[in-house]
Amino acid sequence: MKKIILVLSLIFSFSAANAQIHIGDSLPDFELKNNKDVTVNLASLKGKTILVDFWASWCAPCRMANKKLAPFYNQHKNEKFEIVGISLDTDQAKWKNAIQKDTLEYEQLIDPKGFDAPAALIFGVEQLPSAYLFDASGKLVAINPSEEQILMQIKK
Template sequence: MRRIVFILCLLWGACVAAYAQDGFKITGTLGGNLGGKLVLVGNGAEGAVSLGETVMIDGDFEFTGKVDGMILAYILTEERQPVATLMLENLEYLLVAGENGIEVQGGGDSQKVLNEFEAVNRRIAREKMLVEQQMKAAYAQQNQMQLQALQQQFSKVMQEAGEKQAELLKTYKDSPVSAFIVASGMGQMDYVSLQTVFDELGEPARNSLFGQMIVQCLAAMKDVEIGAIAPNFKGSMVNNDTLSLYGVKAKLKLVDFWASWCAPCRQEMPNVCKVYKKYHDKGLEIIGVSLDSKILDWQQAMVVEKMKWLNIVDAQQQIATRYFVRGIPHTLLLDENNRIIAKNLRGKTLEKKIAELLGDK
């Protein structure tokens, strides 16, 4: 009988070991009276996919399942608020409440690398919150010296954080986590900066899913760099007619991304009016691309600013996204073949360039 029990124990242990190697287990012990539904979402080559749901009771929860290789995963509340980010493999993970937020313990090497990057991000978030609180108090007291000191303090924190992140990217240049970190921030980078950072990644990171996402982003960015043929776009005008970039024929085209609610855009409009009046008959055409979501505001602004040139609305910002417009006003100068000649010129610099290109001495 003892031998049978011993054999059964061995079989049970083998089954448990096999499960531990074959699937993942995520345990949360956050404490307190936290509760509610949680979802586990994976983000792989096929996009977002649900990996499971559970209910947290008094801060405790558990997910189990299986993934094919490592996958980026997020634990979210039912309202889609982030709880934790995982480099999920078929391993065990423990989530606990730490001094600076939720800490992820366990997992593999990739999770440990991610934790180091996350520590940098948590420091930035913590310092940002403290500085904002102090700046509100200083602003209420009209203490300009204190405001300036706080801005310098936060700038120093951001510089140190950037240096630390660069150090981590160099240390873990082969890790797919480094590619993930770069991919997460590439929307705020220009083409040259992103290409430089990507080139410094190791081949395993560049060949990872996140590395390939960067490759795709770089290709899209290159399409709107100076020297490239601008991608065509279409949009609705005030009279509901459709206008396309390629359908507009001119020696020189100025594409101007703006919005009625954008103060710098409105301040620049007199300059745009000036160049339009001066150079329209010499071959200049302007295509305004408004990011307004309220059509009436867009229409009224065109009347107030005396815009006589072509204008379309990009309420869903699909065109702006394709052109990597991160702030407005944002301008592009195109030649008659829609080749991008210059970007983000304004005021006298814009007028000087237009005069040069149209041969107006």
């Protein structure tokens, strides 16, 4: 049992050490195309609580998370809250179909190189889904936050 805990601790610390973005870091400044082929600058969204959600159309846990995120966003979008989905899909048609099927109304961006995508490397994304919560000043306050953590940040 102790060996299992040791191995899991080592794996966790290794993956945490590989993360590129850390609590307290600023919202990265880069541009990606959205599902309407418009370029969006991520840093331009400062001023709101922002949840950056990495996902892909082929990722079953991501699609399940979308079913919770879509109504959550609709309930809180008028409270200076924004979700930005960043897809690591390599097939834009499948990505756009998933957006429509999951009725995702919040901003959807794509960085179509999978886990080698620059956005994934900047954030240190190693698994999907992965989410990053930024406060209104653009500082990272939580990685893979719970719904309660998001709500607490929105209400600040």
